[in-house]
Amino acid sequence: MSASRIDHVSGRGIPLRGHDIDTDRIIPARYLKAISFEGLENHVFADDRSDPAHPFNQPQFQGASVLLVNRNFGCGSSREHAPQALQRWGINAVVGEVFSEIFFGNSVQLGLPCLTVSHDDVERLMAAVEADPATVIDVDVVGLRVRSGGMTAAATMPPAAHEALTTGLWDGTGLLLADFDQVRALAESLPYVTGRW
């Protein structure tokens, strides 16, 4: 099975300042009460948005597709509803200082690249977007670079995630099923599976 390659994302940015923004804030638990992911975009940052100044409330950031964040973004609960809600809202790439591992992994599986850049570069990108919300941010997933105006920021991403996104292997169940005989053989080698201690 194949998914599309995520080589490149380009669009306006939306700055979301603050460290340790957890998945309960991205999508509060009461919106997990559903049997599909549809409509989650309507509740992204539902509680934080009671503040009219929240970036997701600002008219100038509507239609933005590159989310700019600080440290430990997406910590807390493993709910995939968090990247689902962001992606359904229109976010196609996240650029930040540090990502929580589970959030990062969930995002990769949805084809939502999360690129790590330095604190100073995040600061510069946020400042540029805040000064002019029409600023286009160009996320080169293949070359691991984030460009905006005159600046270019070097980005990093764990090699496996990079490989998965840029080769279109990010939606990976097919890979795991490709050699199922090997899976069966492995299971047969485990005493707690076979009951042969």
Add this chain to the structure above:
Amino acid sequence: MGKTLLQKVWDAHTVRRLPTGQTQLFIGLHLIHEVTSPQAFDMIRARGWRVAFPNRTFATVDHIVPTANRARPFLDTMAEAMMSSLERNVAEYGIPLYNIGSEHQGIVHVIGPELGLTQPGMTIACGDSHTSTHGAFGAVAFGIGTTQVRDVLASQCLALEPLKVRRIDVTGRLAPGVYAKDVILEIIRRLGVKGGAGYAYEYAGSVVEGMSMDERLTICNMSVEGAARVGYVNPDETTFQYLEGRSFAPQGGDFDKAKQYWRSLASDGNAVYDDRVVIDGDALEPTVTWGINPGQSVGVSGKLPDPRDLPADDRAGVEEALQFMAFQGGGPIAGTKIDVAFIGSCTNSRLSDLREAARVVRGHHIAAHVKGLVVPGSEGVRRAAEREGLHEIFRDAGFEWRGAGCSMCLAMNPDRLEGRQVCASSSNRNFKGRQGSPTGRTLLMSPAMVAAAAVAGEVVDVRRHLSQEVTA
């Protein structure tokens, strides 16, 4: 060169190296619940896949179930729809379900150990970040998202990158009134809420070795709050004694052979770690969170940080937390008035947690302005507690005694904070809005500390109650 438990278990479960460079890891036990599985079942159905190993998959209901009126259909129609969805899915694919009404229903991370499903040397996955709990048995247990739940349903495997291992030795002995919860809160405070990124935490040292399985489960449970996706304790006699005779544990002669195998999985004495940390257990005191992440905590005799004393980079986070909590920087945490006391959650809802809390409230009544809630982690824990009369102690003290579920830890059921209420909570997350009110406030602490706060109506040092108990 020796190996860690993580390396041994990883190697034993490696199917192959994937073209992405990741490891295809076989998952020995897949636990599912009503919140993160419905979409995963829809995905496999849409692609015409089957559940690869239905006999390695177990389901229960915990997140949304009411703990008071548990009659079906639930009054909350969406909760009822999620229940029906899970029931349809497990029936279609032949997966055992510990449903509401079953004597084994409960929080997924409580029933796994209780039933003996969780065993040393297993790989375990569940669509819940607190799956790290199961590491208490020397298992390697991952919290996963819904698309990964789909992967495990379809293939019984995950695509993962290897983890580094940080050994955390907790030395000395805990003083009376200091619990496993205080140890893990201190670890997170010291190493930070993002300090564990890329690591599995191996907990050891005299304090951890002397702990019961319940206590080890509490520690491993909150590994993820320190950004360590996996936390574990090497299996030992305490582990084996706990497992012996449990429904899914090996029986008779097999159990002795299993013990041999489990022992061989413990980290070797000469194993090499990527990092080592030592925590002085003698120095710990009961700990309480004052902020909006689990790393923002202080000893009960301590004071909140004053943002003016902090480096610029840390100031904003502390100011944001103090503002949300409406607390004064530099002030004491003791004496903070509470409105709600919640004893429960996958962190602290096991029998020994309830016993310690009951010890504190016995013969007392909770303060008139406090609403108190005790939610056992499983129906098994509830029955065991009732056999000991703990429910009477809690009820006499003014607590409500409920059925098993996640309840007010994340407020997906009717149990939730209202408005600006302050909750003394034995749960694991004090994030903004976590307990159901966008402006509600959470103070994390041990169950005994919650009990003491409920009686006093404010945060107090549980050691005071316990010393009175000795003299009484």
